[in-house]
Amino acid sequence: MVADVSYTGPDFDPPRQRRTRRAPLTVAFAALVPGALLGWLVYEAAGGGAGRTASPAPAPRSATVSGITPAASPGDDAKASGSPSARPGGAGPLRGKVVVVDPGHNPGNFHHTAEINRQVDIGTNRKECDTTGTSTDDGYTEARFTLDVAHRLRTLLEEQGATVRLTRDDDSPAWGPCVDERARIGNTARADAAISIHADGSAEGDRGFHVILPGSVHAGAADTRAIVGPSHDLGVRVAGTFLRETGEPPSNYVGDGTGFVTRTDLGGLNLSTVPKVFIECGNMRDSKDAALLTSGAWRQRAAQGISEGIVSFLRGS
Template identity: 75%
Template structure:
């Protein structure tokens, strides 16, 4: 996703920090501080050294408003949209022995939905993904193409790769894992359908995986939390609290496992941002967060995002945050 471009909403004013999340983050301070200390001591991967980063605080509402992704980038050759295949992408079926082992895991009985942002085929179906859908507060595009690194590694490829790694880790813990898409449909699903998939599954947690497309020099990850919204079909009030808890746990574990720092351009150094303009969050009735794992347009972040070893760490950090949330 990208924070820049003529088609995105203007920046929203800052709002006072919310006290309830401070309590949730307090429980994460020991682990998170350890991760921050490691980062400060050895620096971000690929850097000669690291700058000290403060421990996370409450979420910031200072992020410029943007949609669930980006417009098609120049250089593509999109064609008119076609009708997507029905249903959602099923997770790969584990072997019987693996299923029995998973059923005995600590997450047995828990359902996790992983939402890989965008779809590799979106750029071929611009007419379809540009159609407007209701997100409660207003109407937005069905979906977008996502961003890419300067060398052409796409966000859609990145999100699917991390989703597969995350699915494997969670299944080993005994969780039932569903993906909103697995690159096996022409485009989409639209943001409203992505929310419905998690709702219909009665998911205990949903994580939407993304990578940002901000300006060079903007670095780090951030987790996007739902703001309290009650408008039209959207009512996030019941999920704001648990989603904040889920997001804080993912942020703390992500920095500890990957060594990456929180975003230096949104979130006031906390790695947490609250937004009300994303249909995938507005329409969710179960705990859900987005994670922007890094900035694809920054060369240092891009070096991490294109590394299979780092993507495994990213999946591990997200997984440990989810496990921590589900186990309380």
């Protein structure tokens, strides 16, 4: 769930209207999508998925999605190692590159409603500093999910030589940071790429992932015009590799089956001066998606998919 949407907890997540049919994809847009995602989208555009809930593509490698055992135990979470701030990268193809990873929300936000409800400037208007995020019906929170995926992603990117900074970590303040500060962290680091990790909180039966791209904004403190193009490139690459590694389909309830949504109301994107996208990895309130999101094995694949998209973007390959 994106940080700029105001929710006070799982019981208050408003259902979204499901879409039962996909709009045809334009040739120009589809031509930009990597092979793995393109194959899915061509199938959907041809009517193969019309009128039904999307089901996941076959899982990669030897594991199958149905074979994953859901687990939300603390021992299944990836553990942070070393400093939570930027750590210098080692030898590898991404040496000299800086990536900022933004794990959405904070577990302490539930106890700091006054602080996170404070209005901040996002360029186009003012919105809440942050929100609580959502959770599965069993109580596995989005904030815990996003930090776990961020830890796994950091490890993978550091193995490629990148310097990685998280916007929050285990020893972060008790709440936040605010959405404007999350953007500022990426800007100050002069990140070559930034990604905000989330999971959605829609209705049962709403499934799949989607990548949120920044729209063109030039208002107040926001000016995304220089990053719209590279952010689109980053998002397309991440979507393709995420689908390939996880088998999670593009969302069947937003984005018309494309796996992409462009928004101009998110402070984390509006205020960014570096290429940045959000990824909603799945819907925590759908039982099938929740079984994946609570699996450490699947979260590792999610991190792998995101990592491969970022590596592809930074290497221009």
